[in-house]
Amino acid sequence: MQELSRRRVLAALGLPVLAGLFGCVPRGWDALDETALTIATGNPGGVFVRYGRALTTVIARDLDGVRARTRTTNASLENLRLVAEGACDAGFSLGDAAAHAVAPAAPGGAARSYDLVALARMYDSFVHLVVREDSPYRQVSDLARARIGIGAHGSGTQVIASRVLEVHDVRSPGARFVDAALETSADALRAGRIDAFFFVSGLPNQAIAALARETPVRLLDLGDVVEPMVAAFGPQYVRAPIPPSAYGLREAVSTLSVKNYLVANPALTEPVAYAVTRIVFERQDEIERLEPGVGQPTLGAAIFTAPLELHPGALRYYRERGS
DSSP states (O other): OOOOOHHHHHHHTTOOSSOBTTBOOOOOTTEEEEEEEEEEOOSTTSHHHHHHHHHHHHHHHHSEEEEEEEEOOSOHHHHHHHHHHTSSSEEEEEHHHHHHHHSOOOTTOSOOOOOOEEEEEEEEEEEEEEEETTSSOOSGGGGGGSEEEOOOTTOHHHHHHHHHHHHTTOOTTTSEEEOOOHHHHHHHHHHTSOSEEEEEESSSOHHHHHHHHHSOEEEOOOGGGHHHHHHHHOTTOEEEEEOGGGTTOSSOEEEEEEEEEEEEOTTSOHHHHHHHHHHHHHOHHHHHHHSTTOOOOOHHHHTOOTTSOBOHHHHHHHHHTTO
């Protein structure tokens, strides 16, 4: 049975939430001023959307006064902009995109550094490079004349895809690059309109799993790209396996993993940031019930969000937990 806060019990009984014969009723961490909270997620079919949907459902249920909703986006780059501009209060981002977003702008450059903080390091994402099982492509360099889905404009997938292709010297006009969101890319591969597509996601990705059930696919091994990616772009990338069980593959493949952050606008109030962070770690059973198998963060890794600083509300929670 759902545990109700004292505030909700009193409201259900028709009693006022104020000082009475028995003294003042204290406000708990889960009773907040009226707040509208918007969290930027990502492409339909991706883990950002699934996790964000479950998180906002639990927040709206368990935090009195908070009206939480998600905003579907093209993920990391768009999320970072929306959160920095105040159009969203929080959002998900790949770590490499977040690190670039807060880096100081180069002298004389047009780019600007965003003012962002983090609530937590979340689960890790994995770079998927998907081809049909019957295709002739066995490694990235084979794609030199292929039609390649590189992710939606404004996505972290597009950043990483461009970097992987650059390392392997796969360029236009030989190769043709297609801007497309996840489900559009999956449909295009199924129909033969593209030869391969990238997507960066936690495991398993629902859209890729659905594609694999209908059309036999393979993932290209990206193990050889980790060292040159780190040398060229920094230490955000780590070699990691995608197990066969994730998509019914014949064998495991090596790929790059990159950490994810839940970022926030610094103007998010300290009580709300604290409460959301607490929900992330103390309602994981409920998040799992709503979205089975979705990746979830661990307290041991949560504070490692460099170069983003932690929001003071998140920092208070981690200090209380001894992190």
